[in-house]
Structures are given as C-alpha cells and as structure tokens.
Amino acid sequence: MPPRGSHLPYQQVTHDLRRRLQEGEWPPGTALPSTAELASHYHVAKGTITRALRVLAADGLVHTVPRWATVAGPPPEDAS
Numbered sequence: 683m684p685p686r687g688s689h690l691p692y693q694q695v696t697h698d699l700r701r702r703l704q705e706g707e708w709p710p711g712t713a714l715p716s717t718a719e720l721a722s723h724y725h726v727a728k729g730t731i732t733r734a735l736r737v738l739a740a741d742g743l744v745h746t747v748p749r750w751a752t753v754a755g756p757p758p759e760d761a762s
Contacts, residue, residue, distance in 0.1 A: 691726050695734040710755030
C-alpha cells in the first residue's frame with residue numbers, strides 16, 4: 683500500500699487495488715479475496731475495504747455477485 687499521507691485509508695486501498703486489477707492480478711471474472719482477507723492484508727477495517735470496492739465498482743473495475751464475491755471486471759450484460 684502507498685505510504686500514508688494526506689489520503690484517507692480507503693483512497694490508499696482503492697489506489698492499490700486499482701493498480702493490482704490493471705496489472706492483471708485478478709483477470710476479469712475472477713473473484714477477489716474476501717473483504718476480511720483484504721482488510722487483514724491492508725491492516726484496515728472491513729468498512730474501509732467495502733468503501734474502496736464501491737469506488738472501484740462505480741468505475742466499472744469490479745462488480746459484486748450477491749452472497750458470493752466481488753469479481754474483477756464489469757458486470758456481465760443482461761442476456762434478456
């Protein structure tokens with residue numbers, strides 16, 4: 683994670699997750715680690731991870747599959 687400075691923790695986590703996604707650590711369709719695992723990795727609260735994932739979802743970099751995981755890439759197009 684980038685060194686702490688003037689950015690809030692969720693912004694630092696967002697920045698690092700964005701970098702990791704763009705570098706292909708999690709290809710599209712791949713589940714990211716759980717919120718708890720990411721919180722442990724970044725040494726932040728789960729709410730901080732949730733906020734970072736919401737930013738990434740708004741940017742189309744991840745989407746959430748309810749009761750399963752946050753997945754890399756935008757949500758699939760509705761086939762109907």
